[in-house]
Amino acid sequence: MSNLEMPVRYIKGVGPGREKILNSMGIFTVFDLLNYFPRDYEDRSKVTPIINIVSGHKVLAAVKYTGRYKVLRPRNGLSITKLYVTDDTGYATLAYFNQDYIIKNFIAGNYYLIYGDAELSFGEIQIKNPDVEPIRKDINHYLCIYPVYSLTKNITQKVMRGIIKEAFLYLDEIYEMLPQELLSKFKLIDVKTAYKNIHYPDSMENLERAKRRLAFQELFEVMLYLNILKLKRETIKKGILFSPCDEDEFVKLLPFKLTNAQIKAWSDIKQDMESERPMNRLLQGDVGSGKTVVAAMAVYKAVKNNYQAAFMVPTEILAEQHYSTLTRLLAGQGIKVGLLISSLSAKEKNNILDKIAKGEIDVVVGTHALIQDNVIYKNLGLVITDEQHRFGVRQRSMLEQKGDNIDVLVMTATPIPRSLALIIYGDLDISIIDELPPGRKPVRTYLVDKGMREQVFNFIETHLKNGEQCYVVAPLIEESDKLDAASAEKIYKELSGKFTGFNVGILHGKMSKEEKDYMMRQFKENKIHVLVSTTVIEVGVDVPNATVIVIENSERFGLAQLHQLRGRIGRGDKESYCFLILGNNNSEVKDRLKILTQTNDGFKIAEHDLKLRGPGDFLGFKQHGMPAFKVASTYLDNDILEDVFKAVRYFIETYGLDTLTATKMVRIIEDKWGFNEEDIALN
Known part of the structure; x- marks a missing residue:
């Protein structure tokens, strides 16, 4: 067992009582302690003379206690203790509420470093309930940026800071995940310096460097893992090689013109279907953007290649709507559309099931009824799921298993910013329809x-x-x-x-x-x-x-x-x-x-929503099996993501999929994030 895996009780300053408190905060090991990052910071790196103190701001001042104080009791149960302090530029008061005992902590004539909220009160500068540190060394010894941690009762910031500083003894054991060439290429600091500076930065600039490095690593680990899974799937499985057919003739018969975004999405899907690897593509588009038409083109291609298609939706009424739409779009093509929902009579169900098994139905639309054991497809080649987040992970998998290495198209009308979609659906290729058909009136x-x-x-x-x-x-x-x-x-x-x-x-x-x-x-x-x-x-x-x-x-x-x-x-x-x-x-x-x-642009709204709320619970982010990022949450911008994707590609091209380095990396990532390869792959 490495020192990083040691229980926190072995850290100086942590006894049985504090160990229980830390455990309740999710901190069990030294590594957990080092990864318990601050929620905020207090810049105590510069001393402000009293004469320069501005009301309404936090302030750090070096003062001498004059020995004078007052205890005021303006109303029942409340006391205000005011201590008078000075420096070379003026006088100020320290105001403590319901802390009469505080006087014992001060000695007349001694110097103290104080930090707190300043306000102008009755013509004098007053600092409310300040933190106080006796000045016993050169003042530069005390000047730094202090971390502020999320705490529970019975533990203070001072105690938490001290415990984490003790854990710094084991910083050298933290594994450097990123090769030196990536650190140099993307101007990233090393991991030990990043950990030190995220807890105790020596400047705000170095704090930003630490945050960026650790955010980069979080995103890199997740994206590398998803990409390795995706590439392994593509390497191991050979999909259906659909032949080109007359999709253009199908498009000509449509009573409307496709938008440029629909044409681009179809081009992506067509390319997938005509390749040997199984298609695993997300088709994302706002409400009314025309995803169903693009899905119908995929159905047309599958059927013209003598395969069946299954179209699964979350509710019966939605299944009926898609059934009606597909029947209308495919009617002139000689393609038979069926509907399989739970509310059908036994006779109707048996009739549909018989036709599916015989291949007399080319595309079947339905709810989870499509995945029941008694549904046997003659030659299933394409599975489409709409609003897939409404299904359980394994429901979609069960439908996919009705065929042999079939193509999968996942559709959603839930706008997700591209940055987040690339993480949530990192093992899927993504097409986005970001254009509404002409003539649609905005709400x-x-x-x-x-x-x-x-x-x-x-x-x-x-x-x-x-x-x-x-x-x-x-x-x-x-x-x-x-x-x-x-x-x-x-x-x-x-x-x-x-x-x-x-x-x-x-x-x-x-x-x-x-x-x-x-x-x-x-x-x-x-x-x-x-x-x-x-x-x-x-x-x-x-x-x-x-x-x-x-x-x-x-x-x-x-x-x-x-x-x-x-x-x-x-x-x-x-x-x-x-x-x-x-x-x-x-x-x-x-x-x-x-x-x-x-x-009315859902993607613009989603980007705005992401900035306001962060990705933690954004659109059920956690439900996708994705981790709760500690640092990357505030760094989901296109610049860092672009660098991460470049780094992932570089790593895979340099080290391959089956090398010892890649295998070791995957195992470390699984242990750290608690990933389950099967569940992630199914998502």
Whole structure:
């Protein structure tokens, strides 16, 4: 066992009690301790003379205690102890609240280094509850940038700093993951210097260098691992070599012209399908960007090569929609489309299953029913999954196993910034449709104070009388004593009474699958005019007649989620309107949501959302099996990612996949991140 694997109890200053505290913070070994990075820093590298202290700023000052003090008791239970200090330029007071004992820590005539918040109070500079250090050595000994750690009770910053400094004894044992040529090529400091400077930087510039180096390494390790898995898969498995066919003839029969983004995405997919390696491609595009048409072209190519295709979606109503769309797009090509969903009768199911097994159905659209044991494909060559994050990891794998090294196309309408997509889907090739078809009218979006709700619902009534439909989204299903937010049930009752002459429906997560599908079908068929819902409509069906969406307590939703909800309207040729009703309309909330009123571009919104929230929980980041980055979270910019990708390519080209160096690297990465090769590959 290396010293880095030693339990923290062997570090000087850590006894049994502190070991329990550190364990509760997720720190068990010396390595854990060194990787417990500061959440912030205090720049105590420069002393400010009292005369230059600015109110409202943190300050470091070297002062002499005059021996004078006051204890004030302005009201019951509160005491303020004021100590008078001086330097060559003036006088100041140190103010401590409810700490009468603090006087014992000061000796008249002695010098102290103080650090705290300064303010001007009744004409004098006052420093509140400052940290104090007696000056016993040359003052330069004390000047540095101090780390600030996230702590739990019974442990102080001073104790934590001391323990981590003791762990520096073992810095030399930290393994240097990056070859020297990469350090030189990308101007990175070595790993030991990076660890030292992320805890105790000797300048803000060196802190940035340390952060960049460790962020680079985190991204490098994850991307290298995913790329090695991907290349191994491609090396081991030979896919289906689809022959060229007359896709251009198919495109000519479409009742619309493809966008440049669709043409580019299809070019990527076509190239994959005509290569010997199995296609593993993510097709990412905003709501309404035309992903299904591109998927239909892939289906066409597979069928013309005498293979079947399977198209799996998360809900029955969505399966019916895709079935209808594919039937319309492929009808003139002699391609037979089937629908396999749980609600079919036993006779209908058996008929479909028989036709799939005999190859009489070319493409089957369905839910998880497609992966049941009794579904046998004659010659499956292509699997497409839509909104794949709605499936379990192994559900998609089970569908893929219905064929032999089949091509896989994963689709999502959830906009993810390219930087994040390259990490989440690092083992997939990525195509992005970032262009909407011409003629699509952008949804007009407005931020509305809750005092304007009545006017919004009057606006809805006007559109209902014109034969249009509306969604109203609430953050809660039922009323809550703990949360001040609108509930779907309360709004349903309110609107049922308001919109007399119109049918109001309700949809939420506690309803059975059958109830949800029935309600959505009623809405799609315009038998329900106002649908009150929770976020279960986020991935939903096309209802071109729905032109208004109202989202109550919109501040409770993420930007990307609001954009997805907004995507439920604007599906037809009518003007559409989104009202974001604010339960809390402070300036910070308005600033966050304003981006939605400025653009309908999901990728721009996602980039903005990523900057605000970081990638930790961005769109279920952790659900993809990806790690929680410690440093890289704030470094997901294109510059560093571009360098990381270059470094990964260089490493693989230099060391290969099966060398001892690459094998050792993979094992170290698996141990460090807790990766499971099978699960990552399935994702």
